[in-house]
Amino acid sequence: xxxAIDAAHGSSKRRSRSRPSSTRDASPxxxxxxxxxxxxxxVASPLGLKRHFxxxxxxxxxxxxxxxxxxxxxxxxxxxxxxxxxxxxxALSRGAAGVHAADPAWQKxxxxxxxxxxxxxxAAATRRDADLGARAAATAHRxxxxxxxxxxxxxxxxxxxxxxxxxxxxxxxxxxxVIPEQSRLPCGPRIFTVLIYGNDVDAGGETVFPSLxxxxxxxxxxxxxxxxxxxxxxxxxxxxxRGEKYVFITWVHxxxxxx
Ligand SMILES: O=C(O)CCC(=O)C(=O)O
Numbered sequence: 001x002x003x004a005i006d007a008a009h010g011s012s013k014r015r016s017r018s019r020p021s022s023t024r025d026a027s028p029x030x031x032x033x034x035x036x037x038x039x040x041x042x043v044a045s046p047l048g049l050k051r052h053f054x055x056x057x058x059x060x061x062x063x064x065x066x067x068x069x070x071x072x073x074x075x076x077x078x079x080x081x082x083x084x085x086x087x088x089x090x091a092l093s094r095g096a097a098g099v100h101a102a103d104p105a106w107q108k109x110x111x112x113x114x115x116x117x118x119x120x121x122x123a124a125a126t127r128r129d130a131d132l133g134a135r136a137a138a139t140a141h142r143x144x145x146x147x148x149x150x151x152x153x154x155x156x157x158x159x160x161x162x163x164x165x166x167x168x169x170x171x172x173x174x175x176x177x178v179i180p181e182q183s184r185l186p187c188g189p190r191i192f193t194v195l196i197y198g199n200d201v202d203a204g205g206e207t208v209f210p211s212l213x214x215x216x217x218x219x220x221x222x223x224x225x226x227x228x229x230x231x232x233x234x235x236x237x238x239x240x241x242r243g244e245k246y247v248f249i250t251w252v253h254x255x256x257x258x259x
Contacts, residue, residue, distance in 0.1 A: 052152065053225070064212045067230040071216065075146060075223040076248075080139040081198040084117065085246050087125040087136040088163035091115035111170040112237060117161040117248075143196065147250045150225055151192045156256045159190075163198070164237070166205055166245040172237035174210060177228035177251060188254030193228040196221065198246030205245035208236045218245050 053060055059073040076084075092113040115121070117140055126133025140161050148155040164172070183189045195207070197218040206215040207224065211232045216224060226233050228251065237245070 053150075063214050063216065064209070067212075067227055067232050068225075069209070069212065069214070069233070070150075070223075070225040072150075072223040072225070073219075074221045075196050076139065076143070076221045078199075078220045080135075080142070081196075081220050081246070081248075083132060083136040084139055084161075084163065084248060085198050086132055087122065088115050088117055088246075088248075089165065090125070091117075091121055092163070092165050109175070110172045112164050112166040112172055113170075114162055114164045117163055119160075143248065143250065147192075147194045147252060150194060150223075151252050153192070153252050154256070156259065157187075157253045159251045159253070159257055162249045162251075164247045164249065166237060166240045168204075168240050168242060168244075171239040174208075174234050174236040176231065176234055182253070186255060187257045190228045190251040191254050192250075192252040193224075193226055193233075194250045194252065195224045196248045197223075198248055199244070201240060201245045202243035204239050204241030205243075206238045208238050210234060210236070218247070 053062070053068070053070045056072065061071045063069045063071055092115045117136075119137075122133060122137040122140060124133075125136055143161055144155045144158060147158055166172075177190055177193050179190070197220060199218070199220045201218040205218050207218070208215045209232075211234055215238065216222075226235075237247070
């Protein structure tokens with residue numbers, strides 16, 4: 001099986017700490033967690049979160065239970081996705097793929113383009129277009145709160161929001177989202193990947209989990225949550241066949257991520 005370890009997503013762009021740093025100040029973005037009624041098999045997980053996700057209601061399904069793969073519909077509206085895309089699209093580059101960007105083998109492995117939606121990038125967008133920038137900043141903040149609520153980890157554990165664009169034929173071959181060196185840093189390893197699709201894709205562009213025999217279709221606002229460090233969560237962005245594909249990704253660390 002193809003396998004790559006993604007050391008490429010290390011963000012060198014830091015976010016300021018002007019945003020809430022704890023789930024405590026998050027407004028109720030998802031329905032209050034009802035007393036959990038997990039499916040019988042959903043009693044424990046490596047992350048201990050199956051009950052939590054099972055309490056999120058009908059928008060939530062579990063394409064896989066072991067390892068836990070959570071799918072949540074309508075995390076963002078189509079308009080919110082469009083605003084993030086409009087701002088992020090200006091900053092996209094192959095270079096944002098990270099430390100391996102100049103490596104021809106890596107360029108073949110990951111042919112999509114990415115950008116970090118840092119506070120600085122959002123402020124620059126606001127200077128260009130005040131309304132759009134303000135809306136995108138509010139949405140990025142909402143994503144931060146949503147991710148904190150979903151993962152039950154403080155927002156200060158998150159890397160800045162990452163946006164990825166695929167054009168027809170572009171792909172991201174199978175990889176894990178881990179950066180081994182981070183385990184030795186104060187932030188610790190990434191413990192959650194939270195991915196939100198920015199648009200419906202006409203054809204192709206599924207997120208494929210080969211070990212789980214799953215292909216998740218890109219649909220605007222649909223979210224996926226999984227453990228980036230579980231070998232069975234090897235995943236790929238399949239080549240887009242028709243149209244474009246945008247995804248927004250947040251990686252959550254065990255400890256505070258330096259801002
Ligand atoms: O595009 C996708 O569906 C997956 C993206 C991804 O795995 C990544 O950027 O790490």
